[in-house]
Amino acid sequence: MWTFWKSYWFAPAPLFNLACCRLLLVGVELLLSVGREFYQVVSYTAHNAPMMVQTRYSPPLVYKLLTLPFGEPFLPSEFLLSVIFVITMGAGLSAFVGLFTNLSLIVFVVGQIFMRSFNYSFGEFHHVQAVMMIALAILALSPCGRVLSVDDLLRRLSVSAKQRKFIPSTLLEESSEFARWPVLLMQWIFALCYFSSFLSKMRYSGFEWANGFTLQYYLARDGLRWNSSLGLWFADHHWLAWLSQWTALVFQGTFFLIVIFPILRWVYIPLGFTFHIVVYLTMRAPFFTWMAMYGVFVNWKGALTKFSSLFFAKPEKLEVLYDGQCPLCIRSMTILQYGDWFERIRYSNVLDRWDALRQERQIDIPLSEFLREMYLVMPDGSLRKGFFAFQELVKVVPLFWFAVPFFYLPFASTIGPKVYKLVASRRRRFEDCTFDTCASTKHKYSKP
Secondary structure, eight states, X not given: OHHHHHHHHHSOEEHHHHHHHHHHHHHHHHHHHHHSSHHHHHHHHHHHHHHHTTTTOOXXXXXXXXXXXXXXXXXXXXXXXXXXXXXXHHHHHHXXXXXXXXXHHHHHHHHHHHHHXXXXXXXXXXXXXXXXXXXXXXXXTTTTTSSSSHHHHHHHHHHHHHHTSOOOOOGGGOEETTSHHHHHXXXXXXXXXXXXXXXHHHHHTGGGGOSSHHHHHHHHHHHHHHTOHHHHHHHTOHHHHHHHHHHHHHHHHHTTHHHHOGGGHHXXXXXXXXXXXXXXXXXXXXXXXXXXXXXXXXXXXXXXXXHHHHHSSSOOOEEEEEOTTOHHHHHHHHHHHHXXXXXXXXXXXXXXXXXXXXXXXXXXXXXXXXHHSOEEEOTTSOEEETHHHHHHHTTTOGGGGGGHHHHTSTTHHHHHHHHHHHHHHHHHHHTTOOHIIIIITTSXXXXX
């Protein structure tokens, strides 16, 4: 039993899946905190807290624990709350990009819990945030920054710099025995939240809860309150309300099966996502965090691999030719490969490939030119160099897709090559890695 229990939680698992959960959950929580007037609501509570403390102050346990050293009641000023908000959002952004990942996540989740529990201390209480806060706390204790993070990229750059060579690696193949338990724990907690809702209905109403009339009442009330024509239309059809309540009851009572039999995610995730969207459209109940939590059930590595096989079925790879002795080139290749999730690029040290290239491609360009600028061999055999090589590369590297429009702006083809040469020449001089020092003295090839 112990062996089974240990292998269940700590079997090696892809770090890529865990990192994708971090990006999704932290990103959604940041958007909700900034985009849905969250700060205005908390600031309003802080402004009126001194007047409400005698009549409406009922802090949850987590707020009491967080403010225990400061005495009871602890009412932060608007200025202090603003400082906490800025620090929390900064930590969330740092956690999203993966800079000081675990520390940033701890600061982010503690700040979020503090602000939300303070707001809930005066009568306003919503349960939709609890599962997200627990999930972020789990991520803070996990190796979710081991890949897809600035921390990991800096580590790889440091290793390449120390060894003075480009070290090929694949993000999708990175795994750890500590990458499975955070995802599984988040899945079980989320499933238990649904099961708790099911048990609550059974305890207080039994199967009579799914009578259709209960949902009709709430649809009509919230439809009038939020002026939702869809909600009012829905409330006018008893059979639809009855069917929806029975579907919700079965869904919540059996959702835990998705953790035991992952194949069921193809049924439960689309159904649950549709359920929460309909609830929002009809009753304006914003379960956005719950919809984001469905991401912990997705096999991101498998999905990316499947996407790559469908849309890039055995493509001819682009071949990057770089100077294997140039620190700038080594760093560039490390960064480039870090975003090459579809493995569309082959990386070749031009000094190792030079003889074969001249025979295969009939290249008549001198070696010195290949060492001065990065060259890209296209599938049709044509060459791109410098800026124009990067112009082609950003289109096949997902990490740099955001930069594609900048490479095709008006006059980009005129200004880009000049900027590239200026930056490359300055970096090479700074690193003492010109063609003369890197190529002539360290390799058998002499300068033409």
